[in-house]
Structures are given as C-alpha cells and as structure tokens.
Amino acid sequence: MRIDCHQHFWEYDPKRQEWITPEMSRIRRNFLPGDLYPILQDVKIDGCIAVQADESLRETDFLLDLASQHEWILGVVGWADLGSDQLDELLDSYSSAEKLVGFREVLQSKDPRYMLREEFIRGIHKIGQRGYAYDILIFPQHLSASLELVSKCPDQRFVIDHLAKPYIKTEEWKEWKKAMTLLAERELVHCKLSGMVTEADWKKWTTDQLFPYLEIALELFGPNRLMYGSDWPVCLVAGEYEQVYRVVDDFTSQLSSTEKDRIMGETAAEFYKLG
Template sequence: MSDTPELVDSHHHVWNLGHRPQPWLEDPGHEPIRRTFDTAGLRSAATRPIAGRHLASSVVVQCLTSLPETRELLALADKDPLVGAVVGWVDLTSLAIGEILDELCAGPGGSYLRAVRHVVQGEQDPEWLQRPAVEQGLQTVSERGLGYDVLVRSHQLGQAVRLAERLPQLPLVLDHAGKPAIAGGDLADWERELRQLAGHPQVRCKVSGLVTETEWEKWTTADIRPVWDVLLSAFGPQRLMFGSDWPVCTLAGGWNRWAETVEELLVDCSESETRSILAGTATGFYRLCPPETTHERTPPCS
C-alpha cells in the first residue's frame, strides 16, 4: 500500500445526456452543466491537491429515481479504478425492495453498492421519511448492510432527526450538510436541528454542496466558515467527510476552487483530523478499499 496520503471525494455525479436525460437540468441556472460529464472529466477538473493529497478514490451518487441509472453506476465502478463506491437508488416503498437490492448486488459491479439515496428535498410531504412504507424500506436497506444518504433541505432536517431516532441501526450520512441557507445568512434553525442530528452517533456529514447555497458569483471562504465551524463543533472531524458535488459545484467556482477553500478551512486541524475529513470518514462509512486493490475481480470489500 502506498504511503502517500489519500484524498477521497465522497460525493460526485456523472451523466450522459445522450443516453439518459436529466430533467432537473432544465431548471433555470443549470445551463452551464447541461451537458455530459464522466469520470474523465472529474480527473481533469480535480487537479488541485488538498493538504498535499491528490484525488485517489471517489463515491459516485445517483441523480435520478431510476434503477437503470443505478445499474450503470455500478457497472462504471466495476470498470473505473477511481470509483470506490456507489450510492444508488431504489424505491424505498416497494414491497420487493429486498429482492431488488439482492439483484443489484448480484449484478455487474454490485459489490460496490454501499448506500442508497432518495431525493427527499423534492418531496412535499413534511413527513416523507416517516411514512411507514419508507421506514420499512430503510429497515431492509439496513438489513442488507447498506447505508443511507440523506438529501434534505435545511427546513426538512427534522425528518432526518426523526429518522435517526427511529432507526438507530441504519448508518446515515447527511448530504451537503443539510443545505444551509448561506446566501440568506440566517443559520439559527439549521444549526439547532443539525446539532440534534449530530447527537446520534450513527450519523456522518458531508462537507459538500455548500458553494451552491451561496451567491454563486460572489462567495468567499468567509461565507462558508460559519457553517464549517458549526459542522466541526457538532460532528467533530471523525464524522465529517469531504465531497465536491462535482459537476454541480462548477456553477459556483468548480472543484479546484472548492479544494482551495477546504484547505483554508483545515488550517487549524491536526494531521489526524485532516486525514479523517479528507479520507478516513468516507473510507469507513463506504467501506472503501485501497486504490491498488479496489478493482480486483474478487468482491472489493464485502
């Protein structure tokens, strides 16, 4: 195993619009990313090291409520040594969710499925995560040894808190720190509920997606720092993980600018704390393998 410190990007996307449309990209403001993005593009974009660490492994995350997309991401992980884990999608309300998960895990690249996600931020029901069918589906996810990526907006954090209370055995990671309204400047409600969520030891948090909650053309590290300070205080470095949210982050500066910002935020962290945030937490949650062994033909890290 290499002694070179590793950097794990715990959250990025890929899509091929010629093969599978992404309807959400039709929303105003998304014009710059209304094109195809692949892992070669990520490699080209992610050239700046953070604290001397270069990108070594990544976690690719679903965009669509689509089993075919999840199968494609798993097949990608089976072929591309950069991708160490997949966060896919399944219908959490399906009575056949166990069989569906088993089928995904048995298919090409299936051993790279480490978590699932639903775009709860788009659901109008303020109790969506508490629906009995959803809770039953998440219980099955837990029984299959998988985690759950929680994608909510700041006003939906209460759902995440109740989920953590009701399913303490389910490993959770909060995507994009719960999308605090950085541009609006009022973080009090977000901080209160985020600290409640952080009180549950099975929860991790991604330091990702923050730049697109700012004023895209004007943000500085000073705008991000109040959120960073809360995250570090609430979760501690051992439960935080770096993520880029590439290519969405290109709307507000791109991968390298976010990397530069994270390095600035890490300035007061020790070497062990930096290691946790940049690689260790993601490696543990997603059960990543060392880059040189990840793509052996035997199951990577079952």
C-alpha cells in the first residue's frame, strides 16, 4: 500500500489558522477530502494520514469525522492536552475511534523544555500504553530536548515530522545531522520525508538542494524507519503536490523495490498500525 503519511484538512478560519500569514495567501481557503483525493489518484497513492493543524479537541473530532466518511483517510493524528489531569477520561472517550492512530502538538512554537515537563512525559506514557504513536513537530533547536524526551519514554513510538525542519534555505546541515544521529540511534524513532520545500526558498528550491537531506535521513534511519509525506496543503506555498511527490519518488528510485515500498507506504502502515 502506498500512503501519504502527512497531510492536513481544514475549513479556513483566520482566527484558528492565524499561522497562515499573508505571504501564504494561496492556502487561505478550505482544503477538504474532495480537493485531495483526485491528486492522490493521479500519483497512485492509496490513502493518507490526516494530521492535526489546530490545537483543539474540535480539530481531532473534525478529522475523525472526515475519516469516517472516507475510507482512504486511513488514520488521524489528533491533538490532546497530554499534560491534563483529565487525559485518562479523554482517552477513554476516544477508545472506539479506530482511525485515531496518534497525537501531535505544535512543539515548534514552544520552549524546548516544554516537552520535558513531568506532566507531559506522563501523558506520553499514557498514550503509549494505549497503543498510540506520537508525532514530534519541532525545529532544529528542539532536537536536544527531543532526545531527552525520547530517552525518558523508551517504549514509545515517535516520528519526527519534516526531518525536524533543517535550515535548507541556508544549506546548514552539520549540527542538524549531529543531533539527528543521536535520535536515530533510538530504534523506535522514525522520520517523515516531508515538509522540505517550505524550509527551502519557496520560489527557487531545486531537487538537487533537497537530495542531501534525504540522503542523510536514509543513512541515519534506513527505509524501515522513513515514510513519505506531502505536507499538503501547506506545501502549496512552495510547489504543487506532484512536485513534492516527485522529489521523494525520484530519490527512492535509486533503491530496491522493497526499500522504496517501505518508504512510500509500508513503514507508515506499520508505524501507525493501520489495518
């Protein structure tokens, strides 16, 4: 199965999506399943994982509702306040939501030490005990704290979104690689090949500029812990879905069919426990 492991849906609201700046005007509108499905068909992707873009339970419920209506939305990575004293009750309320496969918070907007709070780590343990994965959305300056988090939760499945957003625009990679190497040593840490074009120059990026980061990710994690994601529709500020897809498709063409199949879907299916 071929899977886009990372994309978003939303009904645009300037207050809820205040992170969409004026320079991102192209994505200041609704993006719903009817917009994505024809694109996935064109590139022969079988299904997707819908990931939260708003920090609210309303968002989690919205995505689960869409997933219930469209079988090709294979899973939902929702939001929950992992530090809440009512987390157990909340997780109980979602126990019948079969397509809820994990959780995420916008850690990139917070101080790196936020994820090391006792109550947050307690929450990570709780979702892990129930079989949920956790998506780590961060910038490179959060990598050190992320390593501490992972060390404190050794049995938890983690995936690093967007390669931790390396500084592709300025072509800085040495410190990023050093920190990612330490995370990659943890067997339950995976990485998404997603979100690269928006970390490059939106108007001038090239495939050759992105390949070195993909090569480093492949070296560190291997095909069994890498997964393709488009980050649609956010990617549209820098390129069409097909362009983003083609970068990873071309890169994986150098690999064996077995390795390519892992990156283009099988790793995600295994990580998120689909089916």
